[in-house]
Amino acid sequence: MRLVTSNPSIIKNAIEAAGELITEGSFVLEKDAIRFRAMDPAGVSMVVLTIFNSVFDVYEVNGENLTLNLEDLIKVLRRAKATDKMELTMEENRLKLTFKGNAIRSFSLPLIEPLGESQKVPELEFKCKVELDVEVLRDAIKDASMVSDAVTLELSGNTFLIKASGDSQEFSMELNKDTPGLISMEGEGKAKYSLDYLGKMMKASSLADSLTLRFSTDYPLQLEYKALDKIDLVFILAPRIESE
Amino acid sequence: MRLVTSNPSIIKNAIEAAGELITEGSFVLEKDAIRFRAMDPAGVSMVVLTIFNSVFDVYEVNGENLTLNLEDLIKVLRRAKATDKMELTMEENRLKLTFKGNAIRSFSLPLIEPLGESQKVPELEFKCKVELDVEVLRDAIKDASMVSDAVTLELSGNTFLIKASGDSQEFSMELNKDTPGLISMEGEGKAKYSLDYLGKMMKASSLADSLTLRFSTDYPLQLEYKALDKIDLVFILAPRIESE
Amino acid sequence: MRLVTSNPSIIKNAIEAAGELITEGSFVLEKDAIRFRAMDPAGVSMVVLTIFNSVFDVYEVNGENLTLNLEDLIKVLRRAKATDKMELTMEENRLKLTFKGNAIRSFSLPLIEPLGESQKVPELEFKCKVELDVEVLRDAIKDASMVSDAVTLELSGNTFLIKASGDSQEFSMELNKDTPGLISMEGEGKAKYSLDYLGKMMKASSLADSLTLRFSTDYPLQLEYKALDKIDLVFILAPRIESE
Known part of the structure; x- marks a missing residue:
């Protein structure tokens, strides 16, 4: 090579x-x-x-x-x-x-010995898709991290809601089709994810100006950065499902 | 509201x-x-x-x-x-x-439960008043912090002296009416204050270009930032009185 | 005075x-x-x-x-x-x-009491002399520090080699008379020195644009910064000699 x-x-x-x-x-x-x-x-x-x-x-x-x-x-x-x-x-x-x-x-x-079999990428089907500026999501994740360790993504009708509730503080951010920085959204669903993992995934933000989120209710999240025809970086994150 | x-x-x-x-x-x-x-x-x-x-x-x-x-x-x-x-x-x-x-x-x-009665602002009368550029005082306090944990302010005649003595090192700064950055001074007095507290009070330095110090011999210090008609921030600090 | x-x-x-x-x-x-x-x-x-x-x-x-x-x-x-x-x-x-x-x-x-006699500068004779841009050496020392705690300098013919081997990683950099940043070199020799000490010596890099290295096989290194006719700063460093 x-x-x-x-x-x-x-x-x-x-x-x-x-x-x-x-x-x-x-x-x-x-x-x-x-x-x-x-x-x-x-x-x-x-x-x-x-x-x-x-x-x-x-x-x-x-x-x-x-x-x-x-x-x-x-x-x-x-x-x-x-x-x-x-x-x-x-x-x-x-x-x-x-x-x-x-x-x-x-x-x-x-070179080191591989730990095991190569990981298979799970086949996932998502009901929600949101494309938005990297900066908007990065801010929302920092905001949410001020108040909690998990964030709820909720897409319904024409509104994309990012929410977090801590012991005493709360955060919410609302995006609709008129919000600068929101490129497109479609579908309905609601799920909760770890802010620690999401924060680490935002470290790739220099790769692209926008990213695509895909998720469904109580289902994994897929976060994708595309740097033109050069790099494609996809993160998949398990949801937090809480008994209520 | x-x-x-x-x-x-x-x-x-x-x-x-x-x-x-x-x-x-x-x-x-x-x-x-x-x-x-x-x-x-x-x-x-x-x-x-x-x-x-x-x-x-x-x-x-x-x-x-x-x-x-x-x-x-x-x-x-x-x-x-x-x-x-x-x-x-x-x-x-x-x-x-x-x-x-x-x-x-x-x-x-x-909202949280207040700990007690609202604090009354003590009525204080000061014999010394010095108005100076924030930057000048901030430098002096950093300088003094190199050598000690307390600083002496001494105003007499036409000289404003800022002094500190540590275990082995000493610092002094002298300002008079010709010093750029000294806006006005009047009165006579001498007192010693904690540099730890003064250092924290200097964190407000982005609020205004100048500030006013008021003090008297072995008496509290008042440090005031005025941001035009927008903000008035006053700190009051007890003196350090040492038996000699 | x-x-x-x-x-x-x-x-x-x-x-x-x-x-x-x-x-x-x-x-x-x-x-x-x-x-x-x-x-x-x-x-x-x-x-x-x-x-x-x-x-x-x-x-x-x-x-x-x-x-x-x-x-x-x-x-x-x-x-x-x-x-x-x-x-x-x-x-x-x-x-x-x-x-x-x-x-x-x-x-x-x-002033403090001197600990002992004034230190004598050892008389050293070097077989190798390399003059190069400060920035080139600083980079090489940072590079080498990624992989090991010691670096080998090797001068022979028309090549100046800077090498380091760690537990698993290796680094090498080769400079010859065509390398921008290499000003002059002469002599033959090879010796190993501590990267911890060399890293500290590079902190003086704001003093001058270039520096001179002098060394011999398994012999001390001399690293000299000259700031015109103002400052002359010389470091001398013992070699690491390893039984093989």
Whole structure:
């Protein structure tokens, strides 16, 4: 394999976001894209990351499957400069990352044994779909985190409601079709999700200006960032279901 | 009651400054202004805050007395954006704060039981008065904090002296009528005050460019910020009196 | 003695860098320069700092020897503003630092008893010499710190190699005469040094744009910053020698 990109930072941003939830996982180098999917250690959320071959100037792959510690990988990716070219190759069962700028700097990381079978992405069908500016959702999640550790998403008619109730404080935000930043919405449903996980998923916000939420009543949430034809980053999060 | 302001940040700044010393207290909504006064838990300092009705576009009050946890209130006020309108209303014995920007976001906070009688502001007469740029005093207090935990203010003739002595280090700063940043001074006196408290009082420095100090020998200090006709924030601080 | 400078920040930067390794030491005020040399408490590194009299507008000295706690001195130097004039005088066996800007602010620090004899600078002869941009070395040291706690410098022929190996990760950087940022190199040799110490030595990087490394195989390293005719800051660092 040999991969060369002039845009190491978009790859760093995507893997940093995955690294908020996942500690290690396998990258599969397929013909059209590098694919990564993994479940977080608690089994509550899943990351499905696709880095399309258009990110690379040179993309020579052969179906390799590279299992890496994400924390180590991210530390190295952070050392790339904005103007560096990054080359990825294999050397004696290690991943070699070479940054070519003023000087040539190389890092190598060991491949690790995969923990188990590759994770399957569950087949999900959603009744609700909301597309909105990343900034709007990020603010709402910070707001809600002031008062509670979980947030309720409720879509009905022409209103998308984001609500949180804590021991003593409450928060609510209402979006309708006239709200700047709300791009589209359709469906009806209501479910509750962990703000801790959602906050980590918002760390990917530099990847795209808008994102798409999909959910149904008391059902998983899917949160998707699309960076044009370069990166597709999907998070799936189990709902919190409370007996009432 | 119903209050609407286009300037939530000036209110946030004033209450943040009070919150450095005070954990909870009562806001009384009088005809001309919202008044807040409270003593810090140690009984060493007092905050007297007046937010005039000119800060508000809509100011409908009826003498309400709202006791709130300042820390919770400040967390919510920090979520306002610079361009948001903020509306304050009551809803089922809770204070509702609504931020209207691109989206409409609402928080509600419970009223709490007041701890005791409303604090009376002591009647004080001061022999010394110094008006100076906020920045000059803030620097002097940081300087003095390098060497000690208390500072001596000494006004005599045409010199205002700020001094501190630590175990091994010493600091002094001398201001006279030619010092840029010193606006006016009159009186004679000398007293010592806690730098920890003074440092917290300087957190309000974004409210105004200048402030007024009033004190007398071995007597409380009064530190006053005036933000035009919008905010008046007064701190009162007990002196440190040392047997020599 | 009486010293006056319009450039307190260059002195602050140099002493801050020394303070990363040294907690106290003696400044000797000689005719042409102030000289400071001290060994770090672990005896692994040495700092030799020369502040030439050209830094000062007034330079009246008499061979004084001032032993000071560097941490206290640095705290005070940090309080100088960019536009302040700084005056240094002695007052009753204390060093008095006066900052003259809008106001006149004075600090005084006690002299302390020197711990022992003045440190002699070892006579060293080096086989390798590399002159390079500060930024290039600083990056390499940060890179290497990602993977290990020690770095190997290797100069041979026309290549200067900076390498580090950790438990699982590896880093290497190769510089040759075509690398922008490499100014000159000569000699052959290879030695290993602590990244913790090197990282602290890089804190002086605001003093100069380039620096000179001198070393030999399994021999101390000398790292020198020259700020024109104002400051000369030399660090000496013992090698790590490993039985193989």
